[in-house]
Amino acid sequence: MRLHIADHPLVAHKLSVLRDESTPSPIFRLLVDELVTLLAYEATRHVRTEQKEIRTPVTTTTGVRMSHPSPIVIPILRAGLGMLDGLTRLLPTAEVGFLGLQRDESTFEAVTYANRLPDDLTDRQVFLLDPMLATGGTLVAAIDYALERGARDVTAVCLLAAPEGLEVVKEAIGERADVQIVTAAVDERLNEHKFIVPGLGDAGDRLYGVV
Numbered sequence: 001m002r003l004h005i006a007d008h009p010l011v012a013h014k015l016s017v018l019r020d021e022s023t024p025s026p027i028f029r030l031l032v033d034e035l036v037t038l039l040a041y042e043a044t045r046h047v048r049t050e051q052k053e054i055r056t057p058v059t060t061t062t063g064v065r066m067s068h069p070s071p072i073v074i075p076i077l078r079a080g081l082g083m084l085d086g087l088t089r090l091l092p093t094a095e096v097g098f099l100g101l102q103r104d105e106s107t108f109e110a111v112t113y114a115n116r117l118p119d120d121l122t123d124r125q126v127f128l129l130d131p132m133l134a135t136g137g138t139l140v141a142a143i144d145y146a147l148e149r150g151a152r153d154v155t156a157v158c159l160l161a162a163p164e165g166l167e168v169v170k171e172a173i174g175e176r177a178d179v180q181i182v183t184a185a186v187d188e189r190l191n192e193h194k195f196i197v198p199g200l201g202d203a204g205d206r207l208y209g210v211v
């Protein structure tokens with residue numbers, strides 16, 4: 001597992017506003033979108049391309065285009081949905097699959113309630129979107145869905161990660177695949193409710209309200 005922590009003053013600034021409990025939902029949503037676009041620049045650094053001859057007004061030259069098959073972007077509902085536009089803005093030809101996972105409030109285990117993925121992800125670059133990597137249970141489940149469909153190249157884009165969750169993901173993946181995690185920050189720890197500290201609270205609730 002490879003970990004990339006985005007080190008950029010704009011990322012740090014926007015993340016600080018997200019952490020602020022007084023930031024209202026409309027601003028929170030806007031900032032998540034902006035942050036993801038900044039993270040997407042790093043997350044797509046190894047997106048597959050191929051050479052292509054192009055004709056400029058002056059001459060012919062060798063350019064680059066995205067390879068086929070196109071990448072697949074998978075937001076993990078609910079909170080990951082707030083990250084979808086930020087990523088597809090940079091990868092407009094990507095296909096989009098959906099996973100709905102909710103953490104059980106007493107056991108903290110991830111429960112799947114929606115799964116709309118292609119059966120075959122062989123040779124596809126997969127981008128998983130979830131703002132919070134806390135215990136890691138949700139991300140491990142999502143990575144497993146991708147790997148059991150043949151994916152071997154998976155990038156997870158998060159806003160915040162806890163050290164405990166990163167360790168869980170690393171152990172669970174082992175040598176099975178090349179998994180990259182791109183995050184805006186690694187926080188201190190989890191609290192007794194398995195929330196990230198200092199964190200930003202419940203990302204889904206802050207994006208969409210308490211339902």
Ligand SMILES: O=P(O)(O)OC[C@H]1O[C@H](OP(=O)(O)OP(=O)(O)O)[C@H](O)[C@@H]1O
Nearest residue numbers: 078079102103133134135136137138204
């Ligand atoms: O690393 P973990 O301990 O598994 O926790 C992280 C998950 O918890 C949150 O989802 P939540 O269950 O609150 O669902 P929501 O997005 O619908 O609010 C968050 O969006 C992650 O998906």
Ligand SMILES: O=c1cc[nH]c(=O)[nH]1
Nearest residue numbers: 134195196201202203
């Ligand atoms: O801090 C946390 C942990 C899990 N899910 C969240 O939304 N926030």
Ligand SMILES: [Mg+2]
Nearest residue numbers: 202203204205
């Ligand atoms: Mg939630």
